[in-house]
Amino acid sequence: MTKPELVDALAERTGMKKKDAELFLNAFMDVVTETVKSGEPVVLVGFGKFMLRERKARKGVNPKTREPIDIPAKKTVVFKPGKELRD
Template sequence: MNKTELIAAIQQKSELTKKDTEKFLKAFEEAVTEELANGGKVQLVGFMTLEVAERKEREGRNPRSGKTMVIPASKAVRFKVGKALKDSVNK
């Protein structure tokens, strides 16, 4: 499902207009992005949790040359599935 299909599905279930559904989805994306950028966590109980994880600087190898190189520290978004979602997928 892509973004357009998601908007159509939400619109059908919520009976909102397409324009309102697009506004909702955009606002949701912005709110989640802002919270994660500030180091926060987004938790929808039973559905999912999104949080930022710190990756330390580490040593790696270039697969082509085999030379050792330093991989810089970075941040990554971690997704944890909620129990209700996991149970509904496994039915």
């Protein structure tokens, strides 16, 4: 499902205008993004949890040259689905 399709589905289910549904979806994504960037998880009970996770630095191999390379540590966003969503 693409973002426009999600906006259409939200508008249809809630009776909102498409423009209002899009504003809501954009605001939701902004709040989740800002919260996760700050290091706090976003927990939606029954749906899942968005959180920031640190990946450790590690050794890798360049697939073209087969030379060893260092892959730096980085932060990444992960989503862990809740029990209801998994079921």
